[in-house]
Amino acid sequence: MEELLIEFINTFDLSLKKMQKDAGANGELSKLTVHQLQYIDAIHQLGEPTITEIAEKLNITKASVTNGINKLVALGFVSKTQSGEDRRVFHVSLTATGERTVKAKYRTLKEYGRFLRASLNEEELRQFESILTKLVKLFAHA
Numbered sequence: 001m002e003e004l005l006i007e008f009i010n011t012f013d014l015s016l017k018k019m020q021k022d023a024g025a026n027g028e029l030s031k032l033t034v035h036q037l038q039y040i041d042a043i044h045q046l047g048e049p050t051i052t053e054i055a056e057k058l059n060i061t062k063a064s065v066t067n068g069i070n071k072l073v074a075l076g077f078v079s080k081t082q083s084g085e086d087r088r089v090f091h092v093s094l095t096a097t098g099e100r101t102v103k104a105k106y107r108t109l110k111e112y113g114r115f116l117r118a119s120l121n122e123e124e125l126r127q128f129e130s131i132l133t134k135l136v137k138l139f140a141h142a
Helices: 002-022 034-046 051-058 062-075 096-119 122-140
Strands: 078-082 090-094
Touching: 002 096, 034 051, 034 062, 034 078, 034 090, 034 096, 051 062, 051 090, 062 078, 090 096, 096 122
Parallel strands: none
Antiparallel strands: 078 090
């Protein structure tokens, strides 16, 4: 089982990278770690959040978020703006590169969904969705 899982993850990763390239990500997605993509997703979903809001959404420490956001600033994916009301607070927003990355990621995921629907019959697709749902719930509570 473990060998098949490793093979699936590696194949899935390579497949997603190819689809990202085909979706026009221009290598931007491949530069990012999973954690960095999570930060970008959180910023996209929250609008112009503070470090604290990102940390709460992702259930991680503010120090980790600060470190991750600073790296994303250096890479040009996000920008930080100091609050006019409280100089200790910074709001984080996506740059044009960050926005392009989000759009490319969602195009890639849509394409992958189309690929799966075309590759599996109705019963297999139902089973796959059921298994994924179960795994997501299990990992969320692990």
